[in-house]
Amino acid sequence: MLGFVLRRLLATIAVLIMVAVVVFSILRFSPGDPAIIMAGDGATPERIEQIRQTMGLDQPLLKQFFIWGGNLLQGDMGTSLMSGVPVRELIGQRLEPSLSLAVITLIFTLIIAIPLGVLAAWRRGKLLDRAVMGFSVLGFSVPVFVTGYLLIWAFAIKLGWFNVQGYTPLAQGFGPTCTV
Incomplete structure (x- = not known):
């Protein structure tokens, strides 16, 4: 049992590292220079270079990845290039509506899905079971x-x-x- 848990933990860590590499690559290799985007139109080359140094874009790519990953682990997701607002604040502004939807979904699950599942299991192979299963398949298919x-x-x-x-x-x- 302990071996299974350790294998799962190692697999989870490996997947998280792969996801981090993919996300970093997408962010770093997307079109456009982040320093130019942050500087705006008409910025001098000196200003762009200053922003590049502040953002750490003058560092080797591997060092940039570890700085980005370290900041992410500490909860610092950086600043939005488009609005200049910290990403943590942008997420915080949209957290209440997202949590509201999650709570509503949980309530509907508890009120509707679980009792229907119990009834279908209780009446296994009968019309109610088939109807619930058909509705479930339809729900997942659409x-x-x-x-x-x-x-x-x-x-x-x-x-x-x-x-x-x-x-x-x-x-x-x-x-x-x-x-x-």
Whole structure:
């Protein structure tokens, strides 16, 4: 058992390193010079070189990778080249809507999927089991964006339960709807 866990841990570490190499390569070898993008139009060559040194782009590629990886492990994801805002802040701004969706999904799973799975297992081979299995296969077969559009159409447009545009916090948006 211990050997299995150790093999899994080593495999996980290897996969994380490979993902880090791929992400770094995509970021580093994408078109355009990050220093020129950050400097903006009309920047002097001296200013561009100063930014290049500040960002560590003048270092060898392997050293850049280890600096980037070390910063990432410490939670420093750098600064967005487009907005100049720290990436951590950009992620933080979008964390609440993402967590809201995750909580709603978890609630639906607990309320609908688990009881249906238990009923299907209880009535194995019967009509209910086949119906639940068919619905599950259909749910996995249909692309997520199609399912999303259908759910938006049903619950936001037809039933009017949700706002179609923008983001309304869960406490403000869904609570009043449930009480009606």
